[in-house]
Amino acid sequence: MSDLSTVTASDVSAASEAFFGQRANVVAKNAVTAKGVRAVARVPEAAALNTTTFDIEVKQGARTDQKRSGRCWMFASLNTMRMRVIESYKLKDFELSQAYPLFWDKLEKSNYFFENIIDTADQPVNGRLVSFLLTDPVSDGGQWDMFKALVKKYGVVPKEAMPESASSSNTRDLDGYLTRYLRSSAHKLRAAFEGGASVEELRARKKEMMANVYALLVTCLGEPPASFSVRLRDKDDNMALSGTFTPHEFYERAVGLDLDDYVSLISAPTADKPFGRTYTVSRLGNVVEAGGVRYLNLEPAELKRAAIKQLEDGLPVWFGCDVDQSFIQEEGIMDLDALAIDELFGFPIVGDFDKAARLDYGESLMTHAMVLEGVNLDEGGRSTLWKVENSWGKDHAKDGFDTLTDAWFDEYVYQVVVDKKYLTDQQREVFETMEPIELSPWDPMGALA
Structure with missing residues (x-):
């Protein structure tokens, strides 16, 4: 075998000699092994540029905490809605229940999964699509x-009407056991199909399985209220x-947001997604009858x-990003210049991998x-921060809020949700x-926040 295809002893010796021949490498090694990569790569001058005052700012309630769950998209959605309740009724603070949509999302995703399993019952279990599902x-x-589909079907409730539970604050066991049940049930549905069962018969079995899903969710989260008393x-x-x-009545009375007015804009510069076009993602959704997602790139x-x-109209903006990139979490700073990673290691790791390539090669997604x-603007009205x-709670970063620079926005913000009235006439028509x-089910634009 050629030496070019293997790691040889001389390769290791040469690499070691080159590394230890540089004083900067030795200093970096000693620092990183003691403190970690990001602590050593932190650039204090960049961190110092982050401010706590903004030209345009929407005042919201106290910081919320998703704890050990992946419900950020629900928290972000509810946080854009609760401000309307706070302002309408001049409240000190207010939270909508995050456990309530969690319950219905798990139920609807289970049904969506079963429908996909039935639809692909004639495909190999080790094929890419079924393996993905x-x-x-x-x-x-x-x-x-x-989230829009959940609210349209189930409404919203105040946090007091369905408070957090151990399983909503830490979803690991709930997700683990529900996933095991769904996979086991998928095996039974596919076996029944192989035994000659019709689609109608498979759906009848699915109904029985969904009753068990409901029982599991009630056990872990409690039963969602059909009605509740409110005193604000x-x-x-x-x-x-x-x-x-x-x-539904509470949503209409207290929130009153027309969900159909809000649209998803994405920014993905890959060759397969020309700007100015609309996109959807195959088999991405939760509520079957609501259909899937729709984006404008x-x-x-x-x-x-x-x-x-x-923001100028006093309304917050839901957005999705790749949060961990160039991020100093303790200080809540998302800034391309905040971490000198390439300088620390002495060769390009971050700097020569552009946004399109990161998406294509699996390095980045939402x-x-x-x-x-909030946003700061320069003299020309362009955003800077x-x-x-x-x-992540009030103890995270700067009293629970972060900052991101405009350059970071360009590279790692993939989606914003805005009222369609802020689009141009042409964008709205498109x-x-x-x-x-x-797009394929595994396309990076199908990533779940």
Whole structure:
């Protein structure tokens, strides 16, 4: 075998000699082994540029905490809605229940999974599609369109009406046992198909399985309320809202947001996704009858323009990003210049891998959803720094909020959700009328925040 195809002893010796021949390498080794990569790569001058005051800022309630769950997309969605309740009734603070949509999302995702299993029953279990469906059928993550579908079908409730449980705050066991049951049930459905069962017979068996899913969810999360009493007092301790409501009635009365007005804009510069086109993702969704997701792909500058317009009108903005890239978590700083990784290691790791290539080669995708609640602008009205409401509790970073630079936005923000009135006439027409291009289930734009 050629020496070029193997790691030889002389290769290791040469690499070691080259490494230890540089004083900077030895210093880096000693520092990183003691403190870790990001602590040593942190650039204090970049960190010092992050501010806590903003030109445009939306004041929201106290910071929320998703704890040990992957519900960021739900927290971000509910946090954009609760401000309307706080403002409408002049409340000191308010939270909508995050356990309530979690329950219905798990139920709907289970049904969505079963429908996909029935639909692919004639395909090999070790084929790419069925293997993909079995990988993570009830992930905590989601998309804005999936949350929209849940609210349309089930409404919302105040946090007091369905408070957190041990299994909503830490979803590991709930997800693990539900996933095991779903996979076991998928095996039974496929076996029945191989035995000659019709689609109608498979769906009848699915109904029995869904009853067990419901029982598991009630056991872990409690039963969602069909109706509940509400008493909200304003900042002056006057009764602002009281009565008994269903979840739909409460949404219409207290939130009143027209969900159909809000659209998802993405920014993915890969060759297979031309800008100015609409896209959907095959087999991505939760509520079967609601359909899937719909995106309009635009340049980052257009996502920023629409987000700024919405913030100027006093409304927060849901967005999805790859949160861990160039991120100093303890300080809540997302900044391309905050970590000198290439300088630390002495060769390019971060700097020569552009956004399109990162998406194509599996290095980056949307991993987290949060809320834009502020922005700083330069003299020309261009954004420079964004204020972010996270859902990791008040003790995270700067009293629970983060900042991200405009350059970081360009590279790692993949989605914003805005009222369609902030689109141009042409963008609105494209979003509403163009037949979306269907992406593969495993496309990075199908990632769940």
